[in-house]
Amino acid sequence: MLFASHCGMFLRDHLREVGERCRQFFFFESEENLEALAFLVGLTHDFGKYTTYFQDRLLGKKDWGKLSDHGFLSALYTAFAVERSAESFRMGEMEKFLPLVAFFVVFHHHLDLRSLGYVGERLEEGGESWVVIEKQITNLREHAEDISGELEALGLPPLSSFFEDLEPLRMRLRKAKYHFENHLTEERQAQIAILVLSLFSALVDADKKSAGKIEMIERRVLPASLVETYKEQHLGNQKNSGPIDVLREEIFVQVVTRVPSIDLRRHHLFTLTAPTGSGKTLTSFAFALKLRERIEKEWGYSPRIIYALPFISIIDQNFAILSQVLAQIEDFQENHSAYLLGHHHLSELRYEEGGEEKEIDMALSLIESWESEVIVTTFVQLFHSVVGFKNRLLRKYHNLARSIIILDEVQNVPGEYWSLLRRVFLLLARYLGCFIILVTATKPFIFEEGEAIELLPEGKRYFRTFSRVVLRPRLAKPQ
Missing domain, CATH: 3.40.50.300 (P-loop containing nucleotide triphosphate hydrolases)
Structure with a gap:
């Protein structure tokens, strides 16, 4: 089965292009190389489009309503992928918040930013959003072989591990949210906020430029005199x-x-x-x-x-x-x-x-x-x-x-x-x-x-x- 991100564009090609552009656009002053984080966020930001619910809506076959949405499911997989790579970032206290940062950014990449509290409500077990996620996971299982082949080609973690870790991942994200809100200094919260804005901007711009087939503009020289x-x-x-x-x-x-x-x-x-x-x-x-x-x-x-x-x-x-x-x-x-x-x-x-x-x-x-x-x-x-x-x-x-x-x-x-x-x-x-x-x-x-x-x-x-x-x-x- 072939998967598309937009009309006339394969999903795997879009993910790869957005990952590269996101890495190029992103900047954050840090001793560690966080460009790898930006690349991973771009590479996974549309994971939720692998459901046939989304593919049906894109191709005009049927709109499944909220089941066709992809933002929340994509955010969960992005957090999972970042968590699997978190040790490579080695950012001390901030390291434990990178999956939450990535989740928050991808969750909103087609939306205006909302509060962390709003996002936290979506992670509550038994809520309407989580019921949708469970149905989307069932749908992914039905096409796991085709999807796994694409994920492997992109160098991403396997579906089976994501399925097994979904519930523990939900709990870890809720725990990170609580820790962010109650145990971090104001300065550390501000630092993470700037990281979120920079990463969010890089993803949104990379995604829209890829979808719109916007070519990069060559940088120009400005003589100092x-x-x-x-x-x-x-x-x-x-x-x-x-x-x-x-x-x-x-x-x-x-x-x-x-x-x-x-x-x-x-x-x-x-x-x-x-x-x-x-x-x-x-x-x-x-x-x-x-x-x-x-x-x-x-x-x-x-x-x-x-x-x-x-x-x-x-x-x-x-x-x-x-x-x-x-x-x-x-x-x-x-x-x-x-x-x-x-x-x-x-x-x-x-x-x-x-x-x-x-x-x-x-x-x-x-x-x-x-x-x-x-x-x-x-x-x-x-x-x-x-x-x-x-x-x-x-x-x-x-x-x-x-x-x-x-x-x-x-x-x-x-x-x-x-x-x-x-x-x-x-x-x-x-x-x-x-x-x-x-x-x-x-x-x-x-x-x-x-x-x-x-x-x-x-x-x-x-x-x-x-x-x-x-x-x-x-x-x-x-x-």
Whole structure:
């Protein structure tokens, strides 16, 4: 018997492709190589499609209702497979939670994330969900020989062992859930939460790209001197035309020359506090380009640059400036979207690469997963991705890993969110290797003393020069 994952796609081929892509997409800062975990999650995420209930629905023969669903059954087999390989991950205390992490991720890969309590209810014996599982297991037994051959070819544990271990597995998952909720420190829970989000995002994006037959977009080179070249060509006559222009250039040089002195392992959080009109857009982007170049040389990967702003009006303005800077690259026009992408609720649904405009479904997939070197977006889009639960918004989360995130005009974030953002930024820096730059003229107290490096430490003196408005109160009544 042959098994399909989607119309025109064999299940075993889909599982193998998603496993490879999931391993490629996933990142989590750890001494151990967790890419093997990501591969295994991708390789097993659609195991439940081996039931004839699902195959009948896919082929249009009959919809068996909940018996045709595959998420819960797939999650159980994934947890079983991860448990069988858990010793190879050697993560100390976290190791015992990896089967639960894998179960949670696969359970939701077609859903929005829900609470661990909701998932725990599905593991209760005698519940409606478990009755469905028992019927699906009976169905798998009827075709065990065909399924076992495919699992063996994929290097996965045999069906017979899964059947025998199903009830003990259910109990171990419930025990791990209880231990997570009642015995772990808040920091350890946060660490596992970031692992879940990164793994979930990698799986969702890999799965959707495989199902949609979306080809990978080639990464592009961004010369570190783009901003300097742009300034020389477009602003050359203005650089020394007056005292304000001289100070803008002085600020620019002070900031970008900080890059070589940064300790890449310890320094991930930065602030740039400079007056309005001092050229913070180009300065912060130049800093990001030079930081990216240094990371490429020393660590061997190319960080994406994510430029987030509070308002669509200034997004359009800054997007236009960055377009002009990047337009100096020879193949920019024919690969516009691979270099620069604008993403907010009013942005145009277009993706141009290879000299052609992608079809609408492919364009949507590439835009929602932020397949570009530079992404200009809103605070809302960014924050809903780093603290959200929506499947669609979390799809891009894995591309946040090891990125350089610029938050311009960050003082516009309401004060009640500062504590949350500080916590999230610290976690992104620690576990996803993100470099975060807060750009503002009126620095909010998001980070505590010593947590972030100010890129313009003597910036106060520039505010006096850039103070170009004089208020003359006239309170006396007119004669």
